[in-house]
Amino acid sequence: MAFPITRLRRMRQSEPLRSLVRETLLTPTNFIYPLFVCPGEGVRKEIGSMPGVFNLSVDEAVKEAREAKSLGLGGIILFGLPEKKDEAATGAWAEDGIVQRATRAIKKATPDLVVIGDVCLCEYMSHGHCGVVEKKGKDYEILNDPTLDILAKTAVSQARAGMDIIAPSDMMDGRVGAIRKGLDTAGFANTPILSYAAKFASGFYGPFREAADSTPQFGDRRSYQMDGANVREAMREIKQDIQEGADMIMVKPAMPYLDVIAEARRRFDLPLAAYQVSGEYAMLQAAIKNGWLDRDRVILESLQSIRRAGASMILTYFAKDAARLIG
Ligand SMILES: [Zn+2]
Numbered sequence: 001m002a003f004p005i006t007r008l009r010r011m012r013q014s015e016p017l018r019s020l021v022r023e024t025l026l027t028p029t030n031f032i033y034p035l036f037v038c039p040g041e042g043v044r045k046e047i048g049s050m051p052g053v054f055n056l057s058v059d060e061a062v063k064e065a066r067e068a069k070s071l072g073l074g075g076i077i078l079f080g081l082p083e084k085k086d087e088a089a090t091g092a093w094a095e096d097g098i099v100q101r102a103t104r105a106i107k108k109a110t111p112d113l114v115v116i117g118d119v120c121l122c123e124y125m126s127h128g129h130c131g132v133v134e135k136k137g138k139d140y141e142i143l144n145d146p147t148l149d150i151l152a153k154t155a156v157s158q159a160r161a162g163m164d165i166i167a168p169s170d171m172m173d174g175r176v177g178a179i180r181k182g183l184d185t186a187g188f189a190n191t192p193i194l195s196y197a198a199k200f201a202s203g204f205y206g207p208f209r210e211a212a213d214s215t216p217q218f219g220d221r222r223s224y225q226m227d228g229a230n231v232r233e234a235m236r237e238i239k240q241d242i243q244e245g246a247d248m249i250m251v252k253p254a255m256p257y258l259d260v261i262a263e264a265r266r267r268f269d270l271p272l273a274a275y276q277v278s279g280e281y282a283m284l285q286a287a288i289k290n291g292w293l294d295r296d297r298v299i300l301e302s303l304q305s306i307r308r309a310g311a312s313m314i315l316t317y318f319a320k321d322a323a324r325l326i327g
Pocket of ligand 1 (some may be wrong): 120121122124129130168170
């Protein structure tokens with residue numbers, strides 16, 4: 001039926017009519033709030049390039065977890081800044097590691113809040129890469145297979161501390177299988193894996209490196225994170241992680257890769273997450289601060305676009321703000 005029988009504006013006349021036919025809805029349970037846990041007590045240090053985001057000592061992280069719970073968020077995800085870094089990523093898997101301590105404290109304070117553990121080595125390695133590095137004169141290589149054991153060990157130690165979900169973000173080949181095997185062997189067959197399945201080497205991670213103090217000391221991450229040009233390869237990455245036992249999959253970053261999210265939603269039936277990364281947050285915050293964009297509208301519109309593309313869960317630094325806006 002063509003105009004004038006069909007008038008698409010009929011259903012746009014009022015907010016009640018628009019809500020009635022709204023296709024994409026946001027709820028606080030869609031949002032996962034990232035926390036950066038650091039040593040000390042009473043520490044709440046704002047990250048310069050991410051206004052409103054902090055390095056938090058364990059006691060402060062517990063306060064954030066309580067707030068996340070009271071706002072009805074889907075969960076939180078923990079990143080750690082260890083006391084010291086070395087070439088074996090000891091801080092990642094130590095029983096008293098920063099993330100392990102935070103997990104125990106948070107699970108004690110808010111047992112019902114879903115706590116997700118980011119599993120990677122870059123925050124704990126002195127060189128800042130996500131895997132074991134072999135130096136060959138001026139050249140270097142990130143070794144895949146020797147990294148898998150350390151990742152599995154990290155996942156098991158997080159599960160032991162009470163972590164609800166394990167989320168490997170390193171992009172080594174075979175890590176999901178290695179982690180699944182490690183968890184099962186250690187008695188954690190029921191701990192789910194949320195795999196950062198399609199994680200692209202992205203300029204939008206800049207502010208995160210300040211937040212997690214994880215800038216590579218040499219080179220970059222292009223030999224393991226994905227080339228931003230490749231959507232078909234992203235589907236192969238996701239498929240492989242599913243075959244290795246991933247329970248949920250993730251695309252990262254979100255807004256510059258909405259087509260990848262949409263394609264993953266079309267092809268795979270697993271719960272799908274997307275990470276609205278630090279650069280996406282910083283970009284919006286900068287424009288909001290300058291009065292160039294309307295804060296409330298762009299926060300919700302950016303999240304809605306990610307949901308519309310097909311992500312059911314969104315890792316976002318706006319989680320608390322968005323939950324309050326939806327109210
Ligand atoms: Zn990493």
